[in-house]
Amino acid sequence: MDSMENKSTKEYFQSYEDISVHRLMLDDNARTQAYKQAILSQVNYFSDKVVLDVGAGTGILSLFCAQAGARKVYAVEASRLSSLAERIVETNNFSHIIKVINNTVENVCLPEDEKVDVIVSEWMGFYLLHEGMLDSVLTARDKFLKPDGKLFPDTVSLYSAPCSLPKFYDHWEEFHGLDLSSLGDEERRLKGSQPDITEVNKDDLLASHQLVCELDLYKTSSKDLDSISSRQVFTVSREGRYQGVCIWFNCSFPSIDLDATRVVLSTSPHCQQTHWKQTVLVLPEEMYVIEGEPLAWELILERGGDDWRHYNIQCTLLDPEEEEHPVPCGCVLPKCCLIREIIDKHMQTLDSSHLGSQE
């Protein structure tokens, strides 16, 4: 770690000493409830397990694990918040279960080189990867997780979809009888230089979302996170003003107990809004798009040079005619229409032969 990384890391941990950040995260009910459900719905699994909580903060996830019957929980928190976590653990009478450790997970040693059954962590940043905390979880996995150990969460996915952004465009065009569109222009010019964290209404999505990437956290390496890219093709499902690229993530938790269902924490515009909101790349110029129209772009997320906890997100609009489309594709391009027709015919043949055999 060079001095730049040290500085960035110090500032990073200091930012989590702010209680209001923790209030925001705890009060994010979709987030807190997802972890609570993922853990407390599996008391058979958690019973007697050893858990490592990476970046424990106020200790809430450690407490859930203790409530679920864990034998031992190591709550590792590098910021000064660890002393608060300790007090909260005491208040809830879990001091015999939860050991709060004020250190980074990179530097921590567990007593007697103990290995753990479970790693819990809430490491997700804006657009999933901002903050680079997943690297610490992967380090913890390689150092401490038993071969059959579980990660909570264990799978994460990043999605994108084209959208309208009325609050950046239309909103100012008619404002109390005045035209403030210059304000919108200026705002978009400024937004153009960095992604915006904002709430996108599900009705403002213009096409079904596409997967940018899915990470199986048992297999992912830090190197995999340096650069993520995807070329994507969309078919417009609702005509409108195409003004931005909306990005969000889901993360899902393992279900090990027989009757447990897989819990998914989604930051999609279709779900209850979370403190992560959505990430939006605001297009410098809008385009009017119609139903069935194909859209395409290449999305590249790359770790920032100076600050490895930040990413540069680049979106290049592509000519959809030159891109490979999914099969079947619902767009209006002749090739996709033809394929659709062939598939339909084939399905009809299959149907009638199937009906024939029934007679």
Place this chain on the structure above:
Amino acid sequence: MDSMENKSTKEYFQSYEDISVHRLMLDDNARTQAYKQAILSQVNYFSDKVVLDVGAGTGILSLFCAQAGARKVYAVEASRLSSLAERIVETNNFSHIIKVINNTVENVCLPEDEKVDVIVSEWMGFYLLHEGMLDSVLTARDKFLKPDGKLFPDTVSLYSAPCSLPKFYDHWEEFHGLDLSSLGDEERRLKGSQPDITEVNKDDLLASHQLVCELDLYKTSSKDLDSISSRQVFTVSREGRYQGVCIWFNCSFPSIDLDATRVVLSTSPHCQQTHWKQTVLVLPEEMYVIEGEPLAWELILERGGDDWRHYNIQCTLLDPEEEEHPVPCGCVLPKCCLIREIIDKHMQTLDSSHLGSQE
């Protein structure tokens, strides 16, 4: 102005170059609508008037004045936002009416030493006085306002009331089946060092509010703003956990047109929430209070030493038995009960003599 003030002033104006601050203010509908109504409901008055807009920002108030028929509007804006205001003025075809001036009102000179009929300004900060922008409005008044000129707004009042603060106290006591009260303790310890800007629910007020001060802006001087204090007595109207002191302000606009009503912009918990929210002094220890109980405190707002745009707010809880109570007072202290009894008797005597004369 010494160098400290220069630095503070520079940073102050830079803070208003952030478009998102203006989005927040414009989208504060109570605020925008109050100014719009105060101005546009009086087109007879505004017609042909010369207006000065102090700290014009995006120029919205200047535009309202132009819409109301003003002959000339000087929109003075010291930050770089003035160029945006200029573009917005052009878009709305008011360039012949509104002249945007990129300067501080302290340094500006109007063409031919013109005097103005109206000064409009949205200068209010948190708890009214934060930011110290009122001083600039008073300077503008003394430099530019005609003797019979009007200030929009022209009267402001500061209020306070005792309140419960469930989000700082109760919220953490039972959180997803856990006791996070240590987090609440820590948060309150931190809040103790500075007032908090937060939304207080009207149902959490424990007594009718009292006036801290009322300022008639035609008469107020900058010196009056250096220190504001008030000793206040409250009678608890609803039993509950007394956990904080809630402060807010109203400001009201002149009604000059015959059929115009006086518009009041209120930031009270009883009204639609604004971006000013309420200012809260969180008590380090809560007290349980019952209906009729008297409460008293002294509130002192004093300009901060290093940064004259900031205030130190000090609240000293007083022994209500030693304070002078209003007459009549609804509290349970023997003296106030006695006075109430005497007044009641007196009113009965008046009533019966009044009834007697009717017979």
